[in-house]
Each structure stands twice: as C-alpha cells, then as structure tokens.
Amino acid sequence: MIAEIVGEFLVLFGTIFYFLSSLGLIRMPDVYNRMQTATKSATLGSLGVIIGVGIWAIGYVGSYAWLPKTLVIAVFLLLTNPISAHALIRAAYKSGIPLWEGSIVDKYGEYLKKEKEASEETKEGEQ
Amino acid sequence: MEEASRISRYLYTVIVLFVIWLFLTSSLDPQELIIGALFSLIVAALTYEVFTEKGLANLHPKRIAYAVAYVPYFLWAMIMANLDVAYRVLHPKRPINPGIVECKTVLRNNVGKLTLANSITLTPGTITLDVKGDRYFIHWIDVKDATVEGASENITKPFEKFLKVIFE
Numbered sequence: 001m002i003a004e005i006v007g008e009f010l011v012l013f014g015t016i017f018y019f020l021s022s023l024g025l026i027r028m029p030d031v032y033n034r035m036q037t038a039t040k041s042a043t044l045g046s047l048g049v050i051i052g053v054g055i056w057a058i059g060y061v062g063s064y065a066w067l068p069k070t071l072v073i074a075v076f077l078l079l080t081n082p083i084s085a086h087a088l089i090r091a092a093y094k095s096g097i098p099l100w101e102g103s104i105v106d107k108y109g110e111y112l113k114k115e116k117e118a119s120e121e122t123k124e125g126e127q
Numbered sequence: 128m129e130e131a132s133r134i135s136r137y138l139y140t141v142i143v144l145f146v147i148w149l150f151l152t153s154s155l156d157p158q159e160l161i162i163g164a165l166f167s168l169i170v171a172a173l174t175y176e177v178f179t180e181k182g183l184a185n186l187h188p189k190r191i192a193y194a195v196a197y198v199p200y201f202l203w204a205m206i207m208a209n210l211d212v213a214y215r216v217l218h219p220k221r222p223i224n225p226g227i228v229e230c231k232t233v234l235r236n237n238v239g240k241l242t243l244a245n246s247i248t249l250t251p252g253t254i255t256l257d258v259k260g261d262r263y264f265i266h267w268i269d270v271k272d273a274t275v276e277g278a279s280e281n282i283t284k285p286f287e288k289f290l291k292v293i294f295e
Contacts, residue, residue, distance in 0.1 A: 017209055017213075020209075020212065020213050020216055020217075021212075023216050023217075024212060024215075024216040027216055027221060028216075028221075028223070029221075029223075032225065032254070032266045033223060033225055033268060035254055035266075036212065036252065036254055036266070036268050037212050037215075037216060039248060039249070039254065040205070040208050040209055040212050040248075040249060041209055041212050041213070043205075043249060044205055044206065044208075044209045064153070065153045065154070066153075067153075068149075068150040068151070068153040069150070069151065069153060071150060072147065072150045072151055078249075079245065081249075082244070082245040082248035082249055082255075083245065085248055085254060086244065086248060086254070086255050086256070089254055089256055089266065090256055090257055093256060093257075099225070099226075099227070100225060108227045108229075108256055108257060108264040109227070111229070111259075111262075111264065
C-alpha cells in the first residue's frame, strides 16, 4: 500500500520534470541553454519514473524482482546521459553554432583562438 | 599513479561484474550464481585491462564510505538543479545569463575527472563543454563570476572534496 503510493508519487514527479524539460526546449534561446534543460530535467525525470515503477511493482504486482533491475537501468542512465550531453554540446560548438547574443563570456573561444595562433606561430618558426 | 598488480585489477573487475549480474537477475538461485560467476570470470579476463587502473585499492573502506556519502549529496544537488531549471523555464522573464567559463581542478585521475564532469553536467546550471588537462570549459547558465578562481570556487569545489578521497 505504502509502496504503491510512493511509486505513484515518484512517477508523477518524474513526468512533471519530463514536461519541464520539453517546455525548456521551447523557451530557451539557443542550443547550449536548451541542452541545460534537456539533460538535467530529463535525467531526473527518468530516474523518478524508472525507480518509481520498481517501487510501484512491490505494492501492485507484489514482486521484489523489479526494483533491482530498475535500479541498474537508472544507474546506467545516470552515468551515460551526461556523457551524451557533453558530446552533443561539444559537437555543436565545434561545428560553429554561435552563442546566444546575451552571453557574457566565452573562455573556450578565447582558448581555441590562442591555441590556433600558437600552432600557426610554431609552423612559421619551422619554415 | 602506478598501476596495481594484474591479479588485483582482475579480481576487482570480477567483483564489479558479479555485483551487476546479481542486480540484473535479482535472484539468489545457486544455478544463476554459478553461471554469473563463470561469465564474470570470462568477461573480466577479456576486459580488466581497460576497466581499472587501481584494482582492489578501489575497495578501501574509506573510499567506499565517501562514495556512499556522495550519493545522497549528489542526488540532493541534482534535485536542486532541477528546481533551478524549473524556475528559469517557468519564470515569465526567463532569467538567464549564460556564458562559457573556465575552471581548474585538483584531480589527476581520469576516472575522477570523468565523474567530476558528469557531476557538473547534472548540477545547477552548468554543463561541461570540454576538458583539457586540468582545465574544464563549462557552459554556465547564470554567470556570477567569470574569473577562473571564482568559477572553480562555485562549480568544482563542492564535489572535489568527495572525489579527491574516492579516486585519488
């Protein structure tokens, strides 16, 4: 009984964050800020829904076999989701998508420029 | 950091694989346990070289205690991150102030750096863009301090005190 209520609450909690995540995709101005909402809320939403289903099954199906499996899935999601987000945002930067005009600093751009100049200088020095 | 002996690395891989098998089958039937142990021995023999550098030293009690303490700390930070995102998405004026800042880390170990990058991605308003050596380039949704020291203070410091013990 309690397990059922906790599970239902967790699934509801997760779906709310799914909703916020997709709303963030619409409201944010550029790809970088969209990645922020998409990764964070989607990860926590998935955690809530997946573990919630495992706990719900204890009360509803009466089976404890679901919870360990859902825990494994949740841990794998938690470990892999940020890596995919990192790969996507880095690929976006490398393919030249500009930052939003309201952005304040771009240390990464400065760093890449400096490195490029340094490599050009060494090339000239070699010749 | 020098590598641990091959046997200790192999045993550590076996233990990790076997624990994952236990969770996946979620049964303690002796038949399942034997097959699981066999398969973890085989898979570990094939993969231990890429899996770990320190072997059984990872199972030091102090490291495990810090790792266990890190889980609720991290989950709490993650929930705060999501409430923060919810606030920014739902607020009619969309209060964002983004930028890419640079941070420095004291971690030397690759797995530690990976965990720090993952933790940064999942906590309030930050997402890791690139890592070069000990420099992290981080997209921050609400830049409070654009200098290297200030950003490190705000972003990486809270996690480093745990990760230093767990991975170094």
